[in-house]
Amino acid sequence: MLSYIIRRLFLAIVTVWAITVLSFVIIQLPPGDFVTIYINALQSSGSPISFGQAEAMRAEYGLDQPMTVQYAKWMGMVLRGNFGMALAWNKPVKEIIGDRLTLTMVVSIAAIMLTWTVALPIGIYSAVRQYSPGDYVFTFIGFIGIAVPNFMLALILMYLGFKYFNMSIGGLFSAEFETAPWSLAKIGDLLKHLILPALILGLAGTAQLIRIMRANLLDELRKPYVVTARAKGLSETRVILKYPVRAALNPFASTIGYYFPYVVSGSIIVSLVLGLPTVGPLLLTALVAQDMFLAGTIVLMLGVMTVMGTFVSDLILMWIDPRIRMEG
Amino acid sequence: MANQTNAPDAEERISVATQWQLMWWRFRKHALAKVGAIVVILFYGVALGADFLAYSDPTFVEAQRSLLSPHGIQWLDEGRFAPFVYGLKGTRDPQTFKRVYVTDPNQKYPVRFFGQGFEWQLLGLKTDRHLIAVEGAKAEEVLFLLGTDQLGRDLWSRLMYGTRTSMFIGLVGVMLSLFLGILLGGISGYYGGSIDTFIQRLIEVIRSIPTIPLWMGLGAALPKDWSVRQVYFAITVILSLIGWTELARVVRGRFLSLREEDYVTAAELAGCSQMRIIFRHMVPSFLSHIIAATTLAIPAMIISETALSFLGLGLRPPAVSWGVLLQDAQNVQALAISPWLVIPTIPVVVVILALNFLGDGLRDAADPYG
Numbered sequence: 126m127l128s129y130i131i132r133r134l135f136l137a138i139v140t141v142w143a144i145t146v147l148s149f150v151i152i153q154l155p156p157g158d159f160v161t162i163y164i165n166a167l168q169s170s171g172s173p174i175s176f177g178q179a180e181a182m183r184a185e186y187g188l189d190q191p192m193t194v195q196y197a198k199w200m201g202m203v204l205r206g207n208f209g210m211a212l213a214w215n216k217p218v219k220e221i222i223g224d225r226l227t228l229t230m231v232v233s234i235a236a237i238m239l240t241w242t243v244a245l246p247i248g249i250y251s252a253v254r255q256y257s258p259g260d261y262v263f264t265f266i267g268f269i270g271i272a273v274p275n276f277m278l279a280l281i282l283m284y285l286g287f288k289y290f291n292m293s294i295g296g297l298f299s300a301e302f303e304t305a306p307w308s309l310a311k312i313g314d315l316l317k318h319l320i321l322p323a324l325i326l327g328l329a330g331t332a333q334l335i336r337i338m339r340a341n342l343l344d345e346l347r348k349p350y351v352v353t354a355r356a357k358g359l360s361e362t363r364v365i366l367k368y369p370v371r372a373a374l375n376p377f378a379s380t381i382g383y384y385f386p387y388v389v390s391g392s393i394i395v396s397l398v399l400g401l402p403t404v405g406p407l408l409l410t411a412l413v414a415q416d417m418f419l420a421g422t423i424v425l426m427l428g429v430m431t432v433m434g435t436f437v438s439d440l441i442l443m444w445i446d447p448r449i450r451m452e453g
Numbered sequence: 454m455a456n457q458t459n460a461p462d463a464e465e466r467i468s469v470a471t472q473w474q475l476m477w478w479r480f481r482k483h484a485l486a487k488v489g490a491i492v493v494i495l496f497y498g499v500a501l502g503a504d505f506l507a508y509s510d511p512t513f514v515e516a517q518r519s520l521l522s523p524h525g526i527q528w529l530d531e532g533r534f535a536p537f538v539y540g541l542k543g544t545r546d547p548q549t550f551k552r553v554y555v556t557d558p559n560q561k562y563p564v565r566f567f568g569q570g571f572e573w574q575l576l577g578l579k580t581d582r583h584l585i586a587v588e589g590a591k592a593e594e595v596l597f598l599l600g601t602d603q604l605g606r607d608l609w610s611r612l613m614y615g616t617r618t619s620m621f622i623g624l625v626g627v628m629l630s631l632f633l634g635i636l637l638g639g640i641s642g643y644y645g646g647s648i649d650t651f652i653q654r655l656i657e658v659i660r661s662i663p664t665i666p667l668w669m670g671l672g673a674a675l676p677k678d679w680s681v682r683q684v685y686f687a688i689t690v691i692l693s694l695i696g697w698t699e700l701a702r703v704v705r706g707r708f709l710s711l712r713e714e715d716y717v718t719a720a721e722l723a724g725c726s727q728m729r730i731i732f733r734h735m736v737p738s739f740l741s742h743i744i745a746a747t748t749l750a751i752p753a754m755i756i757s758e759t760a761l762s763f764l765g766l767g768l769r770p771p772a773v774s775w776g777v778l779l780q781d782a783q784n785v786q787a788l789a790i791s792p793w794l795v796i797p798t799i800p801v802v803v804v805i806l807a808l809n810f811l812g813d814g815l816r817d818a819a820d821p822y823g
Contacts, residue, residue, distance in 0.1 A: 136654060136657060136658070139654065139658060140657075140658045140661050140662070143659075143662070144662055147662070147667060147670075148670075151670035151671065151674060154674030268806060268809070271805075272752075272805045272806040272809065273798075274759065274801065274805075277779075277798045277802070280788070280795065280798070281798065283785050283788075284785060284789070284792065287785045287788070287789055288789065288792075383660055383661075386660065386662060386663045386664070387663075387664075389663040390664045390666065391665065393665045393666055394665055394760055394763075394764065398783070408666055409764060409766075412669055412670060412673035412766065413673065415673075420670055420673070421670070424667060427663050427666050428662050428663060428666075428667075431663050435661050
C-alpha cells in the first residue's frame with residue numbers, strides 16, 4: 126500500500142516536472158526574449174525603461190545564458206512564488222490569477238461531482254431496466270453528450286437562452302456580487318450560476334460513465350452470486366446495491382484519474398464561451414498578446430493542480446478498491 | 454455468426470472464411486454502424502468534391518452583402534419545374550438607415566445544374582463546372598443557400614471547403630498518431646521490461662496534462678508569418694503529439710497478449726526474424742482492432758482542431774475549417790442577429806456521431822468473442 130502511494134507520488138512529481146518544462150517552452154517559443162516584449166509594452170503605454178534597467182532584467186532572468194540555466198533560474202523564481210510580471214496589467218502574475226485559478230477548480234470539481242451524482246443512479250437504472258424506454262432515452266442523451274463538443278453545447282444553450290428566455294446565461298456571479306467580497310450570499314449566488322457550466326462540462330463525461338457503469342453492472346448481474354442472493358430471499362434493492370454495484374464501481378473509479386485533466390481542459394474553452402471568470406479567458410488574451418509569463422504560469426498552475434487532483438483521486442481509488450490496497 | 458440456421462453449408466462457409474470475411478459478416482448486422490459508414494463516406498465525398506459542390510469562390514469578399522440571411526432556390530416557376538433564384542435589391546431602411554437586402558420578384562436568375570461558375574483545379578486539370586450554378590449573374594452575387602458571413606462570403610461554399618480541411622486534418626492527424634502509437638506501443642508491448650515501464654509512465658504523464666491549455670500555448674506560439682500550409686501541418690503535429698497515447702495503449706495490449714500465443718513461439722522456433730514475426734504474424738491478427746481504434750480516434754482529432762480554430766489559435770484565415778467558420782459565431786450578439794452562422798455545428802455533430810457508430814461497429818466486428 127505504501128509502495129503504491131510512493132509510486133503514484135513519484136509519477137506525480139515526474140509529471141509536474143514535465144509540465145514545468147512544457148510551460149517553459151511555451152514562455153520561450155515566441156520570437157525575441159520577453160524583456161524586449163516587456164520594453165515594447167511599456168513604451169507603448171508611455172513609460173519606457175532605461176537601457177540599464179533592461180540589462181538588469183536580462184541578467185536577472187539569465188537571458189544571456191544557455192537555455193538550461195534560464196530554465197533553472199525560472200524554476201528558482203517559481204519555487205519562491207515569483208511568477209514574473211503580467212505585461213498588460215503591469216502587476217505580478219500571482220495577483221491576477223489567484224482568484225481565477227480557484228474558480229477554475231471550483232467549476233471543474235462541480236462538474237465532476239455532478240457527473241458522479243448523475244451517472245451513478247442512471248447507470249444503475251439503465252442496467253437493471255435494460256432495454257426499457259428509460260434506458261433508450263438515456264442512451265440517446267448519452268450519444269448526444271459524446272457527439273456535441275462542450276463549447277458548442279455552451280454556444281447553442283446560450284443562444285437558446287438569449288432568444289427564447291431573453292436572458293444571459295453566462296458568468297458565475299450576478300452583477301451585484303461581481304466585485305463584492307466573499308460572503309454567504311455570494312457563495313449561494315455562485316452555486317446558482319454553477320449548475321449550467323457544470324452540466325455543460327460534465328455532459329460528455331456523464332455519458333461515458335453511464336455507458337461504463339451500465340456495461341459493468343450488466344456483466345455483474347449475470348453472475349451466479351446474484352442469483353444466489355436472490356434465492357436467499359434478499360430484497361431486490363439489497364441484491365443490487367450491496368454486491369454487484371460495488372463490484373461494478375471499481376472500473377468506474379479508475380477512470381477518474383483521466384477524467385480530471387479532461388474536465389479542467391474543457392473548462393478553459395467553455396469558460397471562454399460562457400464568459401466565466403476562470404483562467405480560460407485570461408489564458409487566451411495572454412497568448413494573443415504574447416504575455417508569456419502569464420500564459421506560461423497559467424499552463425503550469427493548471428497542470429500542477431490537475432496532477433494534484435489526479436493524485437487525490439488515486440488515493441480515493443485505493444480507498445474504494447481493496448485489490449490495490451492488498452497488492453502493495 | 455451469420456446464417457447459423459441453414460446448418461452444414463453455413464458452418465462450412467464460416468470455417469473457411471477469411472478473417473476479413475467474418476468481420477464483414479458481423480459488421481453487416483450492425484445497422485447503426487452501417488449508417489455511420491455511409492455518412493462518413495458521404496462526408497469524405499464532400500471533402501473530395503468541395504470545389505464542385507461549392508458554387509461561390511470561398512474567398513470572394515463583398516462587404517455590401519455582409520450577413521445576408523439564407524435564400525433558398527425557388528423550384529417551381531409558374532407551375533413548371535424550373536429552378537431559379539430571385540435577384541436581391543439593396544435599399545436603406547428609412548428608420549435605421551441600415552442597408553437591407555430584399556428579394557426582387559422582377560429579377561429571376563435560372564439555376565443550372567452542372568453549370569459554370571468560378572474556376573478551380575484538381576490534379577492540374579482546370580474546370581469551372583459546379584453542381585449548382587446561376588445563369589445571367591455571378592453565383593457570388595445572387596445565390597446564398599446558407600446566407601453569408603461578416604465579409605459577405607457565401608456560407609454554403611465555405612462550409613464545403615471547411616469540410617475538406619476538417620475531415621482531412623482528422624485523417625492526417627490520426628495517421629501521425631497511429632505511426633507514433635504503433636511504434637511506441639509496439640516497442641512497449643513487444644520488448645516489455647524497463648522500456649515498457651518507461652513508455653507506460655510517459656503515456657500516463659502525457660495523459661495527466663490538461664490538453665487544451667497546452668495546445669493553446671503551442672498554437673499561439675506558431676510564427677505569424679507562416680503560410681497556411683505550414684500552420685496546417687504544425688497544428689496536425691501538435692494534435693497528434695498528444696493523441697497517440699490511446700492508440701499506443703491498444704497496440705501494446707494486443708502485443709502483450711499475442712506474444713504468448715503458440716504460433717508466435719512456433720515462428721520464433723522456426724527461426725523467423727523479429728521483423729517477420731511482427732509484420733507477418735502478429736500485425737495481421739490485430740490490424741482490425743487497430744482500424745477500429747483509429748476510427749474512434751478521428752472524432753477527437755476533429756473536435757480538437759475545431760476547438761483550437763474556434764479560439765483563433767488553430768488554423769488561420771484564409772484557411773477555412775469548421776472551427777474557423779464557428780469563430781464568427783463566438784458571441785451571443787452575433788448569433789442573435791445572424792443565427793445561420795451556427796450552422797457549421799451540424800456537420801461537426803453529425804460526423805462525430807457517425808464516426809463513433811462506425812468505430813463501435815468495427816470494434817464489435819473485429820472482436821471474435823464479442
